[in-house]
Amino acid sequence: MKKILIIEDDISISELERDYLEINGFEVKIENSGRKGMERASKEKFDLIILDLMLPEVDGFQICKELRERLDIPILMVSAKGEGIDKIRGLGLGADDYITKPFSPNELVARVKAHLNRYERLTNKGKSTTEIIEINGLSLDSCSRRVYVNEKEINLTSKEFDILLLLAKNPNRVFSKDEIFERIWGFNSLGDISTVTVHIRKIREKIEPDPPNPKYIETLWGVGYRFKL
Numbered sequence: 100m101k102k103i104l105i106i107e108d109d110i111s112i113s114e115l116e117r118d119y120l121e122i123n124g125f126e127v128k129i130e131n132s133g134r135k136g137m138e139r140a141s142k143e144k145f146d147l148i149i150l151d152l153m154l155p156e157v158d159g160f161q162i163c164k165e166l167r168e169r170l171d172i173p174i175l176m177v178s179a180k181g182e183g184i185d186k187i188r189g190l191g192l193g194a195d196d197y198i199t200k201p202f203s204p205n206e207l208v209a210r211v212k213a214h215l216n217r218y219e220r221l222t223n224k225g226k227s228t229t230e231i232i233e234i235n236g237l238s239l240d241s242c243s244r245r246v247y248v249n250e251k252e253i254n255l256t257s258k259e260f261d262i263l264l265l266l267a268k269n270p271n272r273v274f275s276k277d278e279i280f281e282r283i284w285g286f287n288s289l290g291d292i293s294t295v296t297v298h299i300r301k302i303r304e305k306i307e308p309d310p311p312n313p314k315y316i317e318t319l320w321g322v323g324y325r326f327k328l
Contacts, residue, residue, distance in 0.1 A: 101146040101215055102126045106136030106162065107177075108154050112200075116149065119204035120211065133157030140166055147215055149207070150194070152178035152185065160192060167193030171244070171257050173214040177202070190297045193256045217285050218257060232267050234328065237306065237315060239267055248306050258283060259302050262295075266316060266326035275323035299324060 107113035130136035133154035152159035
């Protein structure tokens with residue numbers, strides 16, 4: 100049974116989310132403060148986190164940033180704030196999805212299932228084969244999901260790793276934003292392709308020696324991205 104943590108200060112909303120998720124076969128735990136939620140997420144093993152943006156003590160942005168540094172599981176950020184800048188910031192900090200309140204509980208369940216299924220497929224759970232890609236000082240181990248640049252390990256989020264692996268496995272091939280979104284998030288995923296731009300920027304900040312002049316991931320304006328040989 101998949102285990103989900105809800106970090107939400109509105110008790111009625113968190114309990115409604117829990118009820119719908121439990122009906123669909125998930126084990127659900129709730130924390131109503133940011134600090135307690137962050138502590139529980141760090142101590143217990145969860146398969147996915149539903150994280151409210153506006154929380155007492157510690158807000159969702161800070162929680163997402165700190166948890167993403169040590170957890171490689173889907174994080175769904177929810178908020179009553181629908182501003183684009185908040186969505187971009189949340190995705191940039193490592194959230195896998197951003198849902199604006201009010202939303203239907205059935206939509207939440209659908210997104211949870213989609214992200215869990217996608218995560219399991221992309222992490223290749225159960226596979227024992229190792230594939231290592233080495234290009235111009237960059238090394239990717241698809242089995243351990245570790246990345247090194249000039250022998251220094253780089254910490255990427257799950258989606259960042261998946262995008263980089265997709266591009267590196269197909270060097271010099273151009274992928275449009277729509278194609279990357281479909282490959283990584285899934286054709287039926289709810290969201291928009293702007294998250295691809297955010298993730299590419301974060302990848303460059305981590306692996307490129309000079310992000311404005313990328314060595315690895317090249318932008319072809321109006322077309323898409325490609326991994327350079």
